[in-house]
Amino acid sequence: MNADAVTGVAPAIRSGNADVWRLAIAQALGGANSAVVYATGAIVGNMLAPSKALATLPISIFVVGMAACTLPAGAIARRHGRRAAFLTGTGSGVLVGLLASLAVVRGSFWLFCAAMFFGGAYAAVVLSFRFAAADCVPATRRPRALSTVMAGGVFAGVIGPQLVTYTMDLWQPYLFAATYLAQAAVAAVSALVLLGVRVPMPTAAEAAGGRPLSAIVRQPRFITAVICGVVSYTLMNFIMTAAPLAMRLCGLSQEASNVGLQWHIIAMYAPGFFTGRLITRFGAPRVVAAGLALTAASAAIGLTGVDVAHFWLTLILLGLGWNFGFVGASALVLECHRAEERTRVQSLNDFLVFGTMAVGSFSSGSLLTTYGWDMVLRVSFVPLVVALAALVSMASSRAGRAAG
Numbered sequence: 001m002n003a004d005a006v007t008g009v010a011p012a013i014r015s016g017n018a019d020v021w022r023l024a025i026a027q028a029l030g031g032a033n034s035a036v037v038y039a040t041g042a043i044v045g046n047m048l049a050p051s052k053a054l055a056t057l058p059i060s061i062f063v064v065g066m067a068a069c070t071l072p073a074g075a076i077a078r079r080h081g082r083r084a085a086f087l088t089g090t091g092s093g094v095l096v097g098l099l100a101s102l103a104v105v106r107g108s109f110w111l112f113c114a115a116m117f118f119g120g121a122y123a124a125v126v127l128s129f130r131f132a133a134a135d136c137v138p139a140t141r142r143p144r145a146l147s148t149v150m151a152g153g154v155f156a157g158v159i160g161p162q163l164v165t166y167t168m169d170l171w172q173p174y175l176f177a178a179t180y181l182a183q184a185a186v187a188a189v190s191a192l193v194l195l196g197v198r199v200p201m202p203t204a205a206e207a208a209g210g211r212p213l214s215a216i217v218r219q220p221r222f223i224t225a226v227i228c229g230v231v232s233y234t235l236m237n238f239i240m241t242a243a244p245l246a247m248r249l250c251g252l253s254q255e256a257s258n259v260g261l262q263w264h265i266i267a268m269y270a271p272g273f274f275t276g277r278l279i280t281r282f283g284a285p286r287v288v289a290a291g292l293a294l295t296a297a298s299a300a301i302g303l304t305g306v307d308v309a310h311f312w313l314t315l316i317l318l319g320l321g322w323n324f325g326f327v328g329a330s331a332l333v334l335e336c337h338r339a340e341e342r343t344r345v346q347s348l349n350d351f352l353v354f355g356t357m358a359v360g361s362f363s364s365g366s367l368l369t370t371y372g373w374d375m376v377l378r379v380s381f382v383p384l385v386v387a388l389a390a391l392v393s394m395a396s397s398r399a400g401r402a403a404g
Contacts (some may be wrong), residue, residue, distance in 0.1 A: 019136045020145050022197050023129045024152030028084070029190035030126035031153040031265070033093050035160020036183045037062050037119050039261050040168075040176045042245040042365070043254070047175070048109035053364055058116040059241050060358060065120020066127075073125050074347025075379045082132045092118040097184025104177040106222040115180075122187065124354065127399075130327075132197075134334060142182025143284075143331050144276035146298035150327055151272025157265030159186065161258045168254075215338060216345055216358035224354050224394040225332035228288045231387035232325030234357045235295055235380050239302070239318055240264065242368040242376045243311060249307045250373075260312045267319030275327045285391055291325025292391075294318075296384050299377040306373065314377075325383025325387075 041062065046055040069092075077085040099115035102108075128180060133149040134142040163182050170178035217221060243264075244257045279287050298317035330349075337345040367376050 017137075019197050020133045020148055022193055023133045023136075023149045026190050026193045026197075027126060027129050027149050027152035027154035027269075028159065029186050029193065030090070030093065030122065030129070031156025031162040031269070032095070032163060032186050033119060033126070033183055034123050034177060035156055035261065035265050036164060037116065037123075037257055038240055039161055039164045039244060040179065041116065042241065043248065044104060044112060044176055045109070046102070046245065046248075048107060048112055048223070050109065053366060053369055054109070054232045055245060055369070056241055058113050060365070061113045062116040062120040062123070063118035063237060063354060063358040066124040066277075067120075067351060067358050069121035070124045070351040071347050073121075073128060074343050074350075076278075077128070077347075078343040082128070082135070083194065085125055085128065086132075086194040086197065087191055089122050090187050090194060092125070093122035093187030093190065094184045094320070096122060097180045097182075097187060099286055100180040101177045101184075103172050104180065117140045120354075124350065127350060130330060131334075131342070135342070136198075142334055143279040145348060146330060146334070147272040147274070147276035147279070147327055149272070150275070150323065151269055153269030153272065154266050157262050157267075157269060160265065161262035165255065165258050213344065213348060217348070219336055219398050220394050221332055222336040222345075222349075224285075224390045225329045225336065226349055227390040228292070228332070228387050229326055229329035229349060229353045230356045231383045232288075232291055232295070232322055232329060233353050234359075235383060236318055236322040236326075237357050238364045239299070239335075239376060239380060240315065242373065243315060246306075246368060246373040246376070247308075247311050248271075249368075252308055256308050256311075260308070260315045264315035264319045268322050269319075271320060271323040272327065275323060278324075279328060279331050284328045284335075285395060287324050288328035288332070289391055291321045291323065291328060291386065292384055292387050293321070294324060295321030296381065297321075299380045302377045303374060 004191055037059065041059040042056045045058045046052060049055055056396065073085045073089065076088060096115050096119035099118065100112055103112035128144045130149045133145040137145045164176070164179050164185070167178040167182050168176050217226075222254050240261075244261065247257045247260065248254070275287065294317050298321055301317060302310060302314035333346060333349050364376060367379065
């Protein structure tokens with residue numbers, strides 16, 4: 001009799017726990033990539049761009065890279081397994097660091113933009129870790145596994161900004177050149193961690209794909225999940241993209257911006273330690289609604305002033321709102337597909353989220369430079385109303401079916 005039969009512990013569940021923690025560690029290391037980009041991208045863009053209106057273009061291209069590479073990453077995972085997709089992503093993470101450092105040294109804005117595309121590819125793969133964790137555990141534990149991996153991003157909130165603070169001046173006179181080299185090294189370490197992850201390989205049924213996507217995307221729950229995921233992530237990116245440059249334009253220091261971004265990222269991921277439990281207890285729609293409310297509070301606080309405290313509180317509330325909104329929307333996605341459809345549906349969801357987010361990233365820079373920080377915040381209330389309306393509509397539809 002084997003040991004598992006004696007202990008009563010199923011091998012898949014036990015190894016699944018180890019894999020979830022490996023994915024959480026990789027999330028922490030991979031999230032540092034995004035933290036470095038958001039802390040420095042607009043500033044480097046402002047230094048190198050031929051026009052100041054293009055200052056946030058590198059971050060926009062970073063987001064485009066996330067959108068463009070989501071479906072290919074899903075296809076790699078479906079055909080060759082998730083680990084192959086993970087290693088492709090971390091390879092892109094090393095490449096972005098090397099190219100961005102070279103771009104800073106050479107003063108090449110367009111090379112820096114090209115580097116950001118690979119950074120987006122890496123970020124897209126990192127965000128698939130949450131769904132991979134759900135594949136490693138039984139269905140009843142999926143929300144908790146998903147949120148545990150997202151909680152790994154807490155450490156990204158420390159690693160990324162501190163990486164910027166301690167390395168940005170090491171290679172004089174090339175501001176941030178050493179930072180990007182350090183980021184490449186962190187991505188390489190993440191690849192080593194991911195080598196030990198044992199995510200189930202795709203089955204023949206999964207390779208076949210299951211139902212047509214057209215049948216899946218017509219589900220009210222999927223539509224609501226996408227809308228809420230799009231709004232939660234787009235507004236987080238929309239406001240966060242503009243915040244470091246807005247702080248600089250308001251005469252605040254780079255160190256103050258780094259600290260604000262650090263606490264923002266910690267706020268994004270710290271609730272992951274309990275968001276899964278909240279979803280299990282109260283349901284994903286209520287958690288999403290709480291996230292949208294926190295995002296609205298973030299914008300409202302930002303409109304009250306431009307001191308360091310206002311920016312920091314805005315970023316912290318924005319991070320909390322993103323976690324509840326995005327993790328809750330991701331949990332809704334898990335309820336919309338069968339096992340054999342998961343990689344297609346999950347990658348489609350992320351493609352729609354990141355593709356829409358790219359629009360927000362592009363518009364954020366032009367709104368900030370043309371109309372100011374207050375306009376960036378005011379515009380954010382419009383999509384929040386749309387997302388809340390989608391949640392109310394879904395709830396009304398379910399209530400109507402239950403009454404019938």
